[in-house]
Amino acid sequence: MSPSLFFVLHLLSFGVLVTTLLAGFILDRKLRSEKNLDLKIYVGTIARMIGLLSPLAALLLLLSGIGNIYNRYAGSTISWFQEGWLVAKIMFFALMLLNGVVYGPKLSRSRMNLLKAIRDQAAPPEAEKLLASVNRQLTLFYLVQTVLLLVILYLSVFGSGKHPGVI
Numbered sequence: 001m002s003p004s005l006f007f008v009l010h011l012l013s014f015g016v017l018v019t020t021l022l023a024g025f026i027l028d029r030k031l032r033s034e035k036n037l038d039l040k041i042y043v044g045t046i047a048r049m050i051g052l053l054s055p056l057a058a059l060l061l062l063l064s065g066i067g068n069i070y071n072r073y074a075g076s077t078i079s080w081f082q083e084g085w086l087v088a089k090i091m092f093f094a095l096m097l098l099n100g101v102v103y104g105p106k107l108s109r110s111r112m113n114l115l116k117a118i119r120d121q122a123a124p125p126e127a128e129k130l131l132a133s134v135n136r137q138l139t140l141f142y143l144v145q146t147v148l149l150l151v152i153l154y155l156s157v158f159g160s161g162k163h164p165g166v167i
Contacts (some may be wrong), residue, residue: 006067013060020054021149023047025142032135037119044112051104058097065093085159089152096148107138141159 027047034040073080079085111134117123124130 004065004068004071006071009060010064010068013057013064016057017061018149020050020057021142021145023050024054025146028135028138028142039117039143041112041115041119043110044115048108048112051108053101058100061093061109062097065090083159085155089155089159092148092152092155096145096152099144099148103137103141104145107141110134111138134165 001096024047027043027050031040031043031047069080069086095166111131114123114127114131114134118127
């Protein structure tokens with residue numbers, strides 16, 4: 001067996017994606033527990049910067065996944081779409097990617113705008129309720145992303161096909 005660079009890149013990309021998700025969750029909890037408004041905005045800015053790594057990790061996962069599919073099924077008598085675990089994994093990845101691209105930045109941006117409006121004393125009258133609502137939505141976002149990531153991991157580890165690469 002020869003090592004597959006696509007497989008190694010896929011593992012590294014998965015690690016970056018897990019790291020950004022975990023760091024985002026930790027910074028979200030830190031932002032909520034912080035009392036100083038300027039520090040909340042600072043933590044939110046850091047969280048958004050770290051969140052910018054997730055599209056890069058997703059792109060690398062997508063490209064290395066395509067390379068892995070090619071390596072695994074090139075010259076094979078079966079095609080990749082006949083493997084149910086792989087099709088399910090791709091569908092869950094697409095769902096996770098769509099959720100992350102659509103809801104993550106929108107929720108983060110609305111929370112940061114609300115925090116800045118509170119700091120500048122230009123917030124709507126029920127700003128605290130709005131902030132609590134956005135925080136609940138972000139908690140749900142992180143929960144959904146984590147569940148989707150765990151499903152993808154489960155399908156990767158316990159799926160019927162095993163990669164002929166490094167491990």
